[in-house]
Amino acid sequence: MGKHENTFRFQDASVLIVDENTGFMDLTAQILMGFGFRKLERRGLKHAEPAAASDPDLIILDPFPDLEAGLRLIEDHRRRQSANAPPAVVIVVTGHTPRPLIEQARRVGADYIVAKPFSANTLLDRILWSTSSVFANLASTEIDAEDAEDAEDDAYRASIQGATAALLQ
Amino acid sequence: MSASRLTRFVDLPGGIDPQTALLRAQANTEAYRESAMALIDQAIDALVAAGPDVDARTAARLAESVRSLAGMFDLSVLEQSAGGLCDMIRALVERGAWDATAVRINVQALKIIRQHGDSEHLEEILDGLRRLSAKTAKGQS
Numbered sequence: 001m002g003k004h005e006n007t008f009r010f011q012d013a014s015v016l017i018v019d020e021n022t023g024f025m026d027l028t029a030q031i032l033m034g035f036g037f038r039k040l041e042r043r044g045l046k047h048a049e050p051a052a053a054s055d056p057d058l059i060i061l062d063p064f065p066d067l068e069a070g071l072r073l074i075e076d077h078r079r080r081q082s083a084n085a086p087p088a089v090v091i092v093v094t095g096h097t098p099r100p101l102i103e104q105a106r107r108v109g110a111d112y113i114v115a116k117p118f119s120a121n122t123l124l125d126r127i128l129w130s131t132s133s134v135f136a137n138l139a140s141t142e143i144d145a146e147d148a149e150d151a152e153d154d155a156y157r158a159s160i161q162g163a164t165a166a167l168l169q
Numbered sequence: 170m171s172a173s174r175l176t177r178f179v180d181l182p183g184g185i186d187p188q189t190a191l192l193r194a195q196a197n198t199e200a201y202r203e204s205a206m207a208l209i210d211q212a213i214d215a216l217v218a219a220g221p222d223v224d225a226r227t228a229a230r231l232a233e234s235v236r237s238l239a240g241m242f243d244l245s246v247l248e249q250s251a252g253g254l255c256d257m258i259r260a261l262v263e264r265g266a267w268d269a270t271a272v273r274i275n276v277q278a279l280k281i282i283r284q285h286g287d288s289e290h291l292e293e294i295l296d297g298l299r300r301l302s303a304k305t306a307k308g309q310s
Contacts, residue, residue, distance in 0.1 A: 007186050009183055013175060027205060030194070030197035034192075034197045035193070036190060057173075085174075087174065095236060096259075117236075131172055132172055
């Protein structure tokens with residue numbers, strides 16, 4: 001799987017966006033709606049805990065300013081998910097990306113860390129990458145996403161990036 | 170097994186391709202520009218209004234809001250100067266020494282940059298802010 005995945009229909013996919021910056025959260029929602037997502041739940045970090053009952057397909061989370069609470073949210077979600085079902089995709093988006101944060105976020109189950117500000121191209125790239133078989137293989141062997149990008153399926157990435165790079169540069 | 174829970178939404182009838190998705194996202198982003206500029210102005214005004222007694226956490230949150238929103242709309246000078254303020258606040262917190270004057274100068278610079286637009290002519294201001302931030306981070310006066 002991978003190279004033939006040229007289209008997608010995310011209208012039935014559920015998304016949880018967690019960000020203390022409501023303006024940035026709204027902007028992220030607008031970008032995701034451009035990608036076709038329609039089921040969007042937005043929460044501030046302080047109020048994200050009750051989301052335990054929800055079961056999003058995609059989580060986009062900025063753990064600042066309460067890093068501990070943000071990472072716990074990811075960890076709790078990963079703990080709840082069934083071992084036999086495909087995993088939700090967790091993308092951490094944040095303005096401050098020191099190495100310890102990246103390592104902690106990966107340890108608790110984040111698939112990607114994307115630095116704010118980001119382009120729509122970058123976000124879509126990560127989302128589409130998460131649908132590929134390479135992502136599943138790497139997740140199952142616990143190789144982190146950055147290594148995956150270096151190691152696997154450059155052609156698939158190029159097909160997405162090549163098609164879109166000119167649009168937002 | 171599917172790669173992730175998003176895999177089931179790929180290659181369905183009626184789907185869109187990446188180019189279409191990006192064009193729509195770009196249009197939505199552009200439609201949000203005015204709101205984003207208003208939020209940037211509100212954050213800068215809040216920083217100005219807070220004055221020298223602003224707590225570090227609030228200042229960091231507001232500066233980060235300016236930085237990230239400015240960056241999404243290619244306001245690079247504003248993004249860089251707000252980013253410099255974020256870095257300076259982090260450095261001051263780590264040192265356990267607040268420098269109200271340095272913070273105030275950076276906040277005023279944000280206001281000036283916002284008023285005069287994102288222009289390469291502001292490079293001098295940006296250079297001055299970088300020097301100030303570097304000195305402040307090292308604890309020099």
